[in-house]
Amino acid sequence: MRIFKFGGASIKDATGVRNVLQVVQTMGVDNLGIVISAMGKTTNALEDIISSYQKNDATYLQLIDDLHKAHLEIVEELEMPFEGVKEVCLSRFRESGIKKDIKSIMESLKGEMLRNKSKNYSFLYDQVVCHGELLSTKIVTAFFNACGTATNWKDARQLIKTDHKYRDAGVNWQESEKLIKESCQRELFITQGFIGSDENGFTTTLGREGSDYTAAVLAYCLDASSVTIWKDVPGVLNADPRVFENTVLLHKIPYNEAIELAFYGASVIHPKTLQPLQGKEIPLYVKSFLQPDRDGTIITAVETLEPLIPCYIVRKNMVFLKISSRDFSFIGENNISDIFHELSRHKMQVGLLQNSAISFSICFEDKYHKIKELLKDLEKRYKVSPVEDVSLYTIRHYNGDAIQLVESGKSVLLKQRTQETLQLIVKE
Known part of the structure; x- marks a missing residue:
């Protein structure tokens, strides 16, 4: 088996859905499983629906109707004549019952919210946002089948079993492997990324980069030959092209290197996606759905990065915090433990830390806007x-030119280096 994963950007509209079919037909449909995310910004729209619902704002029902309409518009565009799509395919798609399927899913969403009695936001979130993936996979499956590419739709909640940690569920590997092997052998199938279910049948979601993780879970359980993540970029670059000029495509990346890059904040692949693949040495390809014939990037069991060049990661809007004792006594293990307890309690994501005898410096992301509460508790x-609004630059495999490139025109507040990695906190 091979596993493909297509994200929301690849199926954001009818053109995207047609292109995904073309990519699959070009790459071959034999022994293939496909994982699909929600279309475009659907998850954001569902989060807005939850927000309105929690405010007792009845307009959430209108937002659901708007989402329904947006998906129907994509279906109606797919029904229209298009170069390369035969009329018989369009006719079969019109007769597929997809509009009834969409209506049924939207009614399920409304019912979920009208019946809800839970005050647990994470539980409600998981029961609601899953509808985005259900909609996208139904539409794509119907289009594939109408165009002669016979495809089986699978409900990921019947394949991936998890614990009860809503919004960041842990996989029950033994039960999931049993279900996946029973259901997904040697056939083209489409299933949802990001979602699973607990032992009571309630929907769970797998957290950050959940759809990539779904692909890895399926690959691990099926002993797949490869996983391919299809993106709108040619592969993994050595830097974010929105920040750096003259970026270079990385052709081969060792598993450990990819995990290091992700740890420091690169939008490569989340470590939890890589770990099951590394365990069975299943290669992970990152390729462009716009240029499927290009090689892209492979993450696999190679010795070193190819090409071996500096890789740049930047995290902006960070907070640099220097902490010292009020009586100039040492900052010891108990103090560090206390400080990390506060960071964890306030959900701060630490990117760098450094300690000396009488001070402790950290750089972190205030993702949930709790900096005032954190400072108030620490100042006791x-x-x-x-120092707020700083940038944290990380350079893997740094050299003199790379350091100069990052430091030029910036005020460096802290610099920390190891043999392979240099980190700088700067004020731009």
């Missing part, structure tokens, strides 16, 4: 000096 016991 420590002297605290914050």
Whole structure:
């Protein structure tokens, strides 16, 4: 088996859906499983629906109707004549019952919210956002079948069993492997990324980069020959082209290197996606759905990066915090433990830390806007000096030119280096 994963950007409209079919037909349909995310910004729309619902704002029902309409518009465009799509395919698609399927899913969404009694946001979130993946996979499956590419639709909630940690569920590997092997052998199938279910049948979601993780879970359980993540970029670049000029495509990346890059904040592949693949040495390809014939990037069991060049990662809008004791005593293990407890309690994501005898410096992301509460709690016991809106640059495999490129025109607040990695906190 091979596993393909297509994200929301690849199926954001009718043109995208047609292109996904073309990619699959070009790459071959034998022994293939396809994981698909929600279309475009559907997950964001569902999050807005939850927000309105929690505010007791009845307009959430109108937002659901708007989402219904948006998906019907994509279906109606897919029904229209298009170069390369035969009329018999369009006719079969019109008769597929897809509009009834969409209506049924939207009614399920409304019913879920009208019946809800839970005050647990994470539980409600998982029961609602899953409808995005259900909609996208139904539409894509119907289009594939209408165009003569026989495809089986699978409900991921019947394949991937998890614990009860809503919004970041842990996979029950033994039960999931049994279900996946029973259901997904040697046939073209489409299923949803991001979602699973617990032992009570309630929907769960797999957290950050959940659709990529779904692909990895399926690949691991099926002993797949490869996983391919299809994106709108040619593969993994050595830097974000929106920040750096003259970026270079990385042709081969060792598993450990990819995990390192992801750890420091690169939007490569989340470590939890890589770990099951590394366990069975299943190669992961990152390729362009716009240029499927190009090689892209392979993450696999190679010795070193190819080409071996500096890789740049930048995280902006960070907070640099210097903490010291009020009486100039040492910052010891108990203090560090105390500080990390506060960081964890306030959900801060640490990107760099450094300690000396009498101070402790950290750079973190205030994702949930809790910096004021954190500072208030720390200032009860420590002297605290914050600098907000800093950037954290990480350079893997740095050299002199790479350092100069990052430092030029910036005020460097802290620099930390190891043999392979240099990190700089800068004020731009």
